[in-house]
Structure formats: C-alpha cells, structure tokens
Amino acid sequence: MIETQDLSKQFHDFMAVDGVNLSVQSGEILALLGQNGAGKTTTVRMLTALLHPSRGWARVAGYDVVKNGHDVRASVGVLTEQHGLYMRMTAIEYLDFFGQVYSLSPSARRARSDNLLEYFGLAEASRRRIGEYSKGMRQKLALARAMMHDPGVLLLDEPTSAMDPESARLVRDEIARLKSTRRTIVICSHNLTEVEALADKIAIIYRGRILLMGTLDELKNQVLGAAEYEVKFAEAWNSAGLELPKDVELLSQTPTSLKVRVRRPEEMNPQILNALSAKSAPVMAFQQEARTLEQVYLKVMADAKGNGHVQ
Amino acid sequence: MFSKLKLVWLVAGRELRDQFRDWRVLAPMMILTLCFPFLMNEFAKQTVDFLNQYNANLILERLVPFSIMIIGFFPITVSLIVALESFVGEKERGTIEPILSAPIDDWQLYFGKLLVGVATPLLASYLSIGLYLIMVSRQQLEMPPTPVMIQLFLLTTAHAFLMVSAAIVISVQSTSVKAANLLASFIVIPVAILMQGEAVMLFWGNEQVLWLAVAGVMIIAVLLIRVGIAHFEREYLLGREIDVINLRWIWRTFWSNFRGDAASLGSWYWNVLGSAFRRILPAVFFAALIAGVSLWMGYDWIMKNTSEVIAHASPEDLKAVEGRLRELPDLSSIRDHISAPFLFLNNTRAVALIFLAGLFSFSVLGILLYMVNIGLIGGIFALLQLLGVSPWPIFLAGVVPHGVFEIPALMIGSAVVLYFGAAIVTPQTGKSMGEVILELLADWAKIFIGLVVPLLLIAAVIEAYITPGLLLNLLAS
Numbered sequence: 001m002i003e004t005q006d007l008s009k010q011f012h013d014f015m016a017v018d019g020v021n022l023s024v025q026s027g028e029i030l031a032l033l034g035q036n037g038a039g040k041t042t043t044v045r046m047l048t049a050l051l052h053p054s055r056g057w058a059r060v061a062g063y064d065v066v067k068n069g070h071d072v073r074a075s076v077g078v079l080t081e082q083h084g085l086y087m088r089m090t091a092i093e094y095l096d097f098f099g100q101v102y103s104l105s106p107s108a109r110r111a112r113s114d115n116l117l118e119y120f121g122l123a124e125a126s127r128r129r130i131g132e133y134s135k136g137m138r139q140k141l142a143l144a145r146a147m148m149h150d151p152g153v154l155l156l157d158e159p160t161s162a163m164d165p166e167s168a169r170l171v172r173d174e175i176a177r178l179k180s181t182r183r184t185i186v187i188c189s190h191n192l193t194e195v196e197a198l199a200d201k202i203a204i205i206y207r208g209r210i211l212l213m214g215t216l217d218e219l220k221n222q223v224l225g226a227a228e229y230e231v232k233f234a235e236a237w238n239s240a241g242l243e244l245p246k247d248v249e250l251l252s253q254t255p256t257s258l259k260v261r262v263r264r265p266e267e268m269n270p271q272i273l274n275a276l277s278a279k280s281a282p283v284m285a286f287q288q289e290a291r292t293l294e295q296v297y298l299k300v301m302a303d304a305k306g307n308g309h310v311q
Numbered sequence: 312m313f314s315k316l317k318l319v320w321l322v323a324g325r326e327l328r329d330q331f332r333d334w335r336v337l338a339p340m341m342i343l344t345l346c347f348p349f350l351m352n353e354f355a356k357q358t359v360d361f362l363n364q365y366n367a368n369l370i371l372e373r374l375v376p377f378s379i380m381i382i383g384f385f386p387i388t389v390s391l392i393v394a395l396e397s398f399v400g401e402k403e404r405g406t407i408e409p410i411l412s413a414p415i416d417d418w419q420l421y422f423g424k425l426l427v428g429v430a431t432p433l434l435a436s437y438l439s440i441g442l443y444l445i446m447v448s449r450q451q452l453e454m455p456p457t458p459v460m461i462q463l464f465l466l467t468t469a470h471a472f473l474m475v476s477a478a479i480v481i482s483v484q485s486t487s488v489k490a491a492n493l494l495a496s497f498i499v500i501p502v503a504i505l506m507q508g509e510a511v512m513l514f515w516g517n518e519q520v521l522w523l524a525v526a527g528v529m530i531i532a533v534l535l536i537r538v539g540i541a542h543f544e545r546e547y548l549l550g551r552e553i554d555v556i557n558l559r560w561i562w563r564t565f566w567s568n569f570r571g572d573a574a575s576l577g578s579w580y581w582n583v584l585g586s587a588f589r590r591i592l593p594a595v596f597f598a599a600l601i602a603g604v605s606l607w608m609g610y611d612w613i614m615k616n617t618s619e620v621i622a623h624a625s626p627e628d629l630k631a632v633e634g635r636l637r638e639l640p641d642l643s644s645i646r647d648h649i650s651a652p653f654l655f656l657n658n659t660r661a662v663a664l665i666f667l668a669g670l671f672s673f674s675v676l677g678i679l680l681y682m683v684n685i686g687l688i689g690g691i692f693a694l695l696q697l698l699g700v701s702p703w704p705i706f707l708a709g710v711v712p713h714g715v716f717e718i719p720a721l722m723i724g725s726a727v728v729l730y731f732g733a734a735i736v737t738p739q740t741g742k743s744m745g746e747v748i749l750e751l752l753a754d755w756a757k758i759f760i761g762l763v764v765p766l767l768l769i770a771a772v773i774e775a776y777i778t779p780g781l782l783l784n785l786l787a788s
Contacts (some may be wrong), residue, residue: 012560048412051546074414083407086325088332099415100321103314146408 001026001182006056009042009161016042018208026182027079031195034205040188041081045156048078061153077151083142087131091122091141095148102149116144135162157188192293206304226263242279244272245271318415322423343386344435344744345420348443351378373514376455381635383444383467386435390471394428394478399485409491417543461523469528474498476535483543484744505718508661534673566751584761587754594726605682609689655771673734680727708781717770727755
C-alpha cells in the first residue's frame with residue numbers, strides 16, 4: 001500500500017529526506033521516530049503528494065505521488081502536525097465540509113460524522129464552535145476529519161498529542177481497530193509507549209535518513225543485543241556445577257539470582273530450565289529483563305550523534 | 312464539469328460563511344457601504360452649491376459619475392484585506408495543510424479564494440452605488456447616461472478583479488500575512504494612479520479612453536489570475552517559512568543560467584546563447600508579424616489622418632512645419648551632430664525601455680512601445696509619399712543599410728519581452744516564481760548582451776558613417 005524507493009527531498013542546500021526506502025502493507029502500522037526536524041513530516045508530506053520528491057519515487061494506495069497526486073490525496077487520510085481546524089465552524093459543519101470535499105453523499109456524510117463524533121465523545125459539543133473546544137477535543141476532531149472518508153491509508157502525525165489519557169487510549173484503540181480492517185497506517189510520534197503498543201514496524205530517522213527499521217524485537221536485538229533473562233531463587237543456592245547450554249552467556253551471578261543472555265530463547269530457555277531443574281535449583285522466577293523502545297531509541301540516537309554520521 | 316465547479320463553490324462558500332461570522336470584516340464593509348453614499352452625497356451637494364456661484368455646469372455634470380466611481384471603489388478596498396490573507400493567512404493559522412492534502416485541484420482552490428475575495432466587496436460596492444443613485448434621483452440631479460453607467464459598473468468590477476487577483480498572487484507567494492500586507496503597496500499605488508487617470512478621463516468625458524481603461528484593467532486582471540495559477544505550488548505554500556533576500560542564491564541562480572556550462576566565449580555563443588535564442592524563436596516570428604502589422608498601421612494612420620490634421624491646423628503651425636520640411640534635405644548639419652555612440656546609446660536605451668515596460672506589464676506595454684517604434688517607419692514612408700517623393704530610394708539608402716542590423720536587434724529585443732510575458736503566465740513545475748523570473752532575466756541578459764548590443768553597435772556605426780553619405784548622394788542626384 002505504501003512503497004518508496006530512494007525517496008529524497010532537498011530544499012535548496014538542505015537535504016531534508018535522503019534515500020528513504022519503505023514498504024508498508026495493508027494491515028500494517030509503521031511508526032516513524034526521530035527528533036524534531038529529522039524529516040518525518042517531510043516524508044509524510046511527500047506521501048500525501050504535497051511535496052515533490054527531489055529524487056526517488058513513492059507509490060501510495062497504488063498511485064504514484066508525482067503522476068497521480070489527486071488520486072493519492074483522495075485515498076489518504078491525513079492528521080497534520082497542526083490540527084488545522086476552522087475555528088468559526090461547528091464540528092458538524094467542519095466534517096460535512098470535508099465530506100463534501102471527498103465527494104461523499106449527504107446521507108453518508110451525516111452517518112459518518114455522527115458515528116465519528118459519537119465515538120470520540122464529541123456528539124454533545126458538535127454544534128459548538130470549534131474555537132470553544134479544548135486542545136484534546138480539537139485533536140480528536142482533526143482525527144475524525146482524517147477518517148471521514150474511510151481512507152485505505154492513514155498518515156497520522158502525533159495522533160494523541162495533547163490528549164488526556166482516556167482519550168489517548170480511545171484513539172489508540174481506534175487505530176488498532178483500523179489496522180484490523182486492513183488499513184495501512186503510518187504514525188509519526190514521540191510517544192514511544194504508544195509506538196510500542198501499536199507499531200508493527202518502526203523506522204528511526206535521523207537527519208533525513210533511516211538509521212534503523214524493523215519490528216520492535218528486531219530493533220531490540222540489533223541495538224541492545226540478545227535478550228537477557230534473570231533467574232531468581234527462593235533461597236540462597238550454590239550454582240557450582242551448573243552447566244548452561246553452549247549459546248547461553250552468563251552475565252552475573254549472586255546466591256539468590258543469576259542473569260544470562262540468550263540468543264535463541266525459544267530453543268535455549270527450556271534447556272536452561274532443564275539444567276536448573278537437574279541441579280534441583282529452587283527457582284522462584286524466570287523472567288526476561290525489560291528492554292524498552294526508549295532504550296533502543298536513545299542508544300541509536302547517541303550512536304548517530306557520536307559518529308557524526310549515519311549508516 | 313459541474314462537479315468540479317461545485318468544489319470551487321464549496322471552498323468559496325466555507326470562506327464566505329467564515330467572513331460573515333467575523334465582525335472585523337463585516338463592520339468596515341457595512342460602514343463603507345451604508346455611510347459612504349451619504350457622505351458623498353453631502354459632498355456633492357456642497358460642491359454643487361459652491362460651483363453654482365461660478366456657473367461651472369460641466370464639472371457638475373461629471374461630479375455624479377465621479378462620485379459613483381469613488382463610492383464603488385471604497386468597499387472594494389476590503390477585498391484587498393480578505394484576498395491578501397487568503398492563502399498566507401491559512402498558512403499562518405495552520406489550516407492550509409488539511410485542505411491542500413484533500414483531493415482539490417489547484418485551480419479549484421484558487422478560484423474558490425478568488426470568488427470569495429471578489430464577491431462580498433463587489434456586492435457591497437453595487438449596494439453602495441445603488442444607494443447613492445437613489446439619493447441622486449431623489450434630488451433631481453442629472454443621472455449619468457447609460458453607456459457611462461455601464462462603464463462605471465465594468466470599471467468597478469474590473470478594479471475588484473484586478474486588486475483581488477494581484478492580492479492572491481501576493482498571498483500565494485508571501486511567507487507571512489505581515490509580508491503580504493507590506494507588499495500590498497504594490498497594488499495600492501498602481502491602482503491609485505489608475506483611479507486618478509480614470510477620474511481625469513471622466514471629467515474630460517473621454518469615453519473611448521475609458522473603454523480602453525476598462526479593457527486594459529480586465530486584461531491585466533486576467534493575466535494576473537493566469538500568473539497566480541501558473542505559479543501556485545502547494546510545496547511553496549508549505550515550505551517557505553521566513554522572508555530572507557538571499558542575494559547569494561539570487562546571483563548564483565542568475566549566473567548559472569547566464570553562463571550555462573560554457574567553457575569559452577565561443578561555446579557560450581554557440582551553446583548557451585544558441586539555446587536561449589532557439590527558445591525565443593517562436594516569439595521572434597511573432598515579433599516579425601507584429602512589425603508587419605505596425606508598419607501597415609503607421610502607414611495607414613498617416614495616409615488617413617494627415618489631411619484631417621492639416622485641415623485643423625492653424626496657418627502658423629503649417630508655416631512652421633513647411634519651414635522644417637525645407638530644412639530636412641540639409642543633412643550635412645545632422646551628420647556633424649549624430650555620432651555612432653549617440654545612436655548606439657539611443658537605440659540601446661530604446662530596447663532596454665521596451666524590456667522595462669514589458670517587465671511590469673506582462674510584456675503588454677513593451678510590445679506597445681515596439682509597435683510605436685516600427686510604426687514610425689511606416690508613417691515616414693507614408694509621409695514621403697504624401698509629399699510626392701518616391702519613398703523607396705530614400706528607404707533603400709536611408710534605412711536599409713543600418714536597418715538590416717537595427718531592425719532585427721529591435722525585433723529580437725522585443726521578442727524576448729514577449730517570451731518573458733508568455734513564460735511568466737505559463738506553469739513551471741518544480742520552480743518557484745523567483746527562480747522562473749531569474750531564469751528569464753538571464754535569458755534576456757544573454758540575448759541583449761550577446762546579440763542585441765553587437766547588432767546595435769554595427770547599426771550605429773553604419774548609420775553614423777555610411778547612411779548620411781548614401782542619403783546625400785541620393786539627394787544630390
């Protein structure tokens with residue numbers, strides 16, 4: 001549904017996006033992570049056919065962003081960095097306006113806007129001027145606008161920013177539901193917990209280039225190394241004579257615990273447990289050490305800045 | 312087509328609703344619409360009373376049309392405010408991106424904004440004129456004749472379109488509302504001058520010239536709309552954030568286009584200038600066609616109007632002309648005064664003037680100057696015929712030797728101006744308006760320096776040192 005090859009954008013002397021290759025299928029969510037000014041918004045704008053690539057190409061929903069800009073825009077729902085609402089309109093008028101822009105019939109417009117306003121809890125305020133809305137309400141309405149024409153591709157820039165936890169949860173649930181209906185979704189976000197919860201693939205962008213892309217597990221393995229596990233004992237236990245499998249690396253050891261690094265956990269973990277059981281170890285817990293996307297992101301950024309160059 | 316126009320109306324309708332909900336737009340419009348006719352009426356009454364003391368009936372007759380023009384103009388000034396912020400205002404408020412990301416074509420968005428910029432102020436303007444006319448009729452003042460009323464109606468409409476189309480071009484190209492407002496003086500000053508000229512025409516009662524003014528304003532408004540659409544780039548609306556005059560970039564863009572990839576003067580002439588010349592070739596053919604038409608027009612005008620001019624001229628004037636004609640064959644004195652540098656500078660200045668006039672009028676004024684220059688040759692040809700002199704020998708001896716260089720130089724110099732005007736109203740994908748203008752300036756500079764100047768130089772030398780001799784020989788024989 002979204003495919004790019006060597007996608008690049010140069011503004012005069014500044015390379016905003018440099019050789020981005022993406023492939024996002026139906027039912028997949030790709031998260032773009034990066035600092036402000038890393039090139040996320042420029043990438044999204046190229047995918048919306050708002051900016052012409054300086055190099056490379058992109059196809060969105062089967063359309064070329066340069067040759068078929070109009071078709072691309074008709075197939076995509078965009079939540080922009082700034083919500084971009086008309087403050088003197090009411091929510092109903094606003095959604096109806098965009099429904100007309102997307103050529104929806106009057107009945108479809110009414111049904112769709114009623115559903116979206118109801119879902120996002122804006123039904124009661126639907127006849128109030130948008131200027132009177134809170135930040136979170138505005139963000140929800142902007143999201144409703146992006147979904148108004150039920151697009152096959154959604155490009156969401158900071159979808160839950162300025163929202164209270166309850167609303168943010170609502171939006172995350174909606175994004176997850178949309179994913180299950182085979183939509184292609186790209187999210188630009190600084191909210192790493194949200195990305196961890198939603199994204200199938202994550203791309204980390206730095207100075208216009210993708211430093212790293214893959215599933216969360218792939219990124220963790222690549223950046224933080226193999227998974228680490230901790231074994232906790234119910235009482236002090238002497239581990240002398242314990243023979244761990246060959247691919248398991250012992251990291252640390254105390255009388256009540258030991259820490260190991262495992263490359264192929266699905267294969268090795270049962271063997272570790274067998275070895276412990278054979279020595280009658282009083283195992284109380286066997287758990288993976290928490291490794292977050294934040295750790296991955298910060299490490300990648302630190303490496304990139306430290307190297308002074310990328311890739 | 313209807314569904315496409317529906318989107319234009321949709322964009323305009325939304326903006327109109329917005330406008331009618333904003334007292335800051337409505338209040339001045341209401342005041343200008345409702346109060347100004349009364350003020351103008353009071354002013355007219357006072358003026359009538361004052362002028363009646365001196366029996367200045369002619370001025371009184373013209374006062375009503377003049378008042379209508381002024382009353383119609385004031386509500387239109389609001390259109391400038393609305394149009395100036397149409398795109399850049401949305402950009403500043405952050406509302407432009409969702410609409411640009413929607414499946415609306417550039418022209419639909421553009422015409423939607425244009426429509427809304429023109430509609431409300433024009434409606435207010437017509438309403439204001441209507442109110443004033445009611446007051447005029449109730450005071451038994453003389454109503455302007457129907458043709459003048461039609462002219463005033465069209466002039467008011469043309470002013471609105473001119474101002475709004477120019478304001479939207481500024482709005483699309485500006486980076487902030489502040490910058491757009493500052494640039495508004497480029498609209499206000501020419502329109503103020505234009506209005507003064509039109510007011511003079513109204514007082515003179517020169518209807519023909521007023522019709523020309525209506526047509527001219529309309530043509531420029533249409534060209535401005537064309538320029539606006541041609542250079543409407545979603546990318547530039549989103550991309551540029553700050554106003555900086557980047558002199559280095561300006562020079563680099565100009566120089567790289569001027570120099571091209573030439574390694575030597577020869578390759579510059581052959582490749583860079585050659586390719587620029589090939590680009591303007593259709594315009595050269597067109598300029599040749601215009602030259603033919605201008606020659607004929609100059610010839611025809613003199614042939615048809617000279618007798619009438621002579622009939623209306625006073626005996627003193629005719630005597631003076633006769634005296635000057637007697638002096639004409641004495642070319643020896645002219646020969647001493649007209650030097651090659653003088654002729655060269657004079658002709659170069661003429662070509663540069665054509666360029667400058669064309670630069671600020673989408674080539675219209677430049678081409679008019681070119682037509683006058685060429686038309687003069689046709690006129691002189693006709694004059695010689697009327698004087699009973701065979702024009703061909705004089706033409707062959709006095710014009711052809713240097714004309715074979717000078718006329719092509721003038722033609723090529725004007726063709727670039729024509730090309731400039733056509734190129735600026737043509738969409739150029741992936742280029743900003745600034746880039747397009749710099750490239751066109753570089754093209755003009757290439758052709759002017761590389762082709763026009765050398766041709767004019769040769770022509771000046773021939774005209775100063777060879778043509779007078781040939782003419783003297785001819786006259787002596």
